[in-house]
Amino acid sequence: MRNVKYLIIGAGVSGLTFANYIKSDYLIIEKENEIGGYCKTHYKDGFVWDYAGHFFHFKTDEFKKMFINKVNKNEIIKQDKCTKIFYHDNYIDYPFQTNIHQLEKSEFIDCLYDLFNKEEKKEYDNFLDMLYGKFGKSITEKFLRPYNEKLYAIDLRKLDKDAMGRFFPYADVKDIINNMKKNSTFSYNNQFMYPCNGAGSFMKILFDNLDKNNIILNTEVISIDSKKKCAKLSNNEEIKYEYLINTSPLNKFLPIIDNDKFGKLNSLLSYNKVLVFNLGFDKKSKLTSEHWIYIPEKKYNFYRIGFYDNILGTDRLSMYIEIGYSKDEKIKIDEQLRLTLLNLKEIGVIDDSMNLLSYESIIMDPAYVHINNDTDKKIKKFMRVINKKSIYSIGRYGAWTYCSMEDCMVNAKELAETLEK
Numbered sequence: 001m002r003n004v005k006y007l008i009i010g011a012g013v014s015g016l017t018f019a020n021y022i023k024s025d026y027l028i029i030e031k032e033n034e035i036g037g038y039c040k041t042h043y044k045d046g047f048v049w050d051y052a053g054h055f056f057h058f059k060t061d062e063f064k065k066m067f068i069n070k071v072n073k074n075e076i077i078k079q080d081k082c083t084k085i086f087y088h089d090n091y092i093d094y095p096f097q098t099n100i101h102q103l104e105k106s107e108f109i110d111c112l113y114d115l116f117n118k119e120e121k122k123e124y125d126n127f128l129d130m131l132y133g134k135f136g137k138s139i140t141e142k143f144l145r146p147y148n149e150k151l152y153a154i155d156l157r158k159l160d161k162d163a164m165g166r167f168f169p170y171a172d173v174k175d176i177i178n179n180m181k182k183n184s185t186f187s188y189n190n191q192f193m194y195p196c197n198g199a200g201s202f203m204k205i206l207f208d209n210l211d212k213n214n215i216i217l218n219t220e221v222i223s224i225d226s227k228k229k230c231a232k233l234s235n236n237e238e239i240k241y242e243y244l245i246n247t248s249p250l251n252k253f254l255p256i257i258d259n260d261k262f263g264k265l266n267s268l269l270s271y272n273k274v275l276v277f278n279l280g281f282d283k284k285s286k287l288t289s290e291h292w293i294y295i296p297e298k299k300y301n302f303y304r305i306g307f308y309d310n311i312l313g314t315d316r317l318s319m320y321i322e323i324g325y326s327k328d329e330k331i332k333i334d335e336q337l338r339l340t341l342l343n344l345k346e347i348g349v350i351d352d353s354m355n356l357l358s359y360e361s362i363i364m365d366p367a368y369v370h371i372n373n374d375t376d377k378k379i380k381k382f383m384r385v386i387n388k389k390s391i392y393s394i395g396r397y398g399a400w401t402y403c404s405m406e407d408c409m410v411n412a413k414e415l416a417e418t419l420e421k
């Protein structure tokens with residue numbers, strides 16, 4: 001039986017970063033045949049495709065510097081983001097709430113009137129309650145509610161008021177009025193960086209820094225005995241560990257610990273899936289500056305579409321399309337592809353002269369975890385229990401949270417430094 005100090009489940013950005021910050025004696029087990037997790041990049045027919053756009057919005061100097069130092073200088077793309085909302089056959093700037101003055105006059109008046117007459121509360125019961133309380137009926141019902149229902153594929157009353165944390169573009173009445181004359185930015189990610197070979201090329205840099213003998217691909221951790229500190233792999237091997245670092249999704253990790261001892265907690269976890277299409281066409285769209293577009297109207301199957309070609313400066317339309325699904329819903333890929341092409345035509349992104357040259361579909365399951373106060377408390381309690389057994393569960397899905405690639409890196413680094421002390 002092999003013994004290691006750190007046994008790491010998963011070679012996504014969290015697992016790779018953790019391994020980069022410990023000195024030695026680690027083993028990464030990855031169930032796929034390549035590293036990167038959700039930050040993989042596929043190269044197909046000359047197109048560069050991530051698992052939906054994966055852009056770097058750095059908020060720490062440390063990781064920004066690391067990115068700039070490690071990625072080849074002429075491969076780094078820096079962009080001031082250009083994002084729009086497609087609303088009633090027009091495009092307005094994102095976020096909706098600070099750009100209501102761009103709406104048609106009667107809609108603008110509705111939004112403004114409701115914004116002034118909204119009933120703010122000290123405490124909100126849930127995400128939907130917070131939207132109505134902070135933004136009023138019209139802004140909520142024209143954009144915030146339908147858009148988030150498409151994305152989360154759930155009744156928004158089941159989400160915590162802070163379900164999106166810092167990713168939610170809050171703005172008060174003063175911000176909204178001021179923005180009518182002086183364009184400011186209210187989004188967390190006003191600028192972003194991206195390697196021209198896709199987010200996966202940065203994962204490769206993290207991977208190249210590691211000893212390849214310490215990574216086993218195509219192998220799954222299938223059970224954990226927390227008393228014996230032993231993990232069983234799909235190839236029947238058993239590994240004794242001092243610390244177990246999990247980065248696999250909590251809903252898949254819980255069942256493998258101590259014969260599903262935490263099954264009750266698992267039954268409480270709520271989340272949704274996202275179907276992603278990457279589409280490559282023979283020429284560019286008439287939309288040549290937009291980076292991504294939000295689509296709140298429910299008659300269109302997608303909630304967000306993005307333009308790799310406008311980010312990379314390439315000469316053929318290369319897009320990602322995101323479609324939200326509840327966790328148990330069946331996904332009919334062919335039907336969705338047909339609808340997607342139809343809807344792209346309807347909103348004017350493509351026209352009859354453009355041909356689809358290449359495409360792929362990816363299902364992100366889970367994609368968005370549904371943050372709910374009661375379940376959150378139970379998750380925190382579970383984390384305390386497993387920490388006492390030298391098990392740590394990190395990453396967007398391991399920690400069951402809403403966070404970026406950089407957040408995953410920050411948390412993985414902090415844990416590595418704490419355990420190495």
Ligand SMILES: Cc1cc2nc3c(=O)[nH]c(=O)nc-3n(C[C@H](O)[C@H](O)[C@H](O)COP(=O)(O)OP(=O)(O)OC[C@H]3O[C@@H](n4cnc5c(N)ncnc54)[C@H](O)[C@@H]3O)c2cc1C
Binds near residue numbers: 219247404
């Ligand atoms: C639609 C969408 C768009 C996004 N866009 C952005 C963006 O633009 N910018 C940004 O910063 N973030 C973005 N994110 C978030 C980003 O994808 C995540 O924060 C990040 O990829 C999480 O990395 P991770 O390593 O924690 O988890 P993962 O990437 O999920 O890695 C976990 C790894 O564990 C492996 N694994 C699972 N089970 C086992 C097992 N039993 N045994 C062995 N291995 C196992 C998996 O194969 C996987 O490789 C987006 C997310 C979504 C859903």
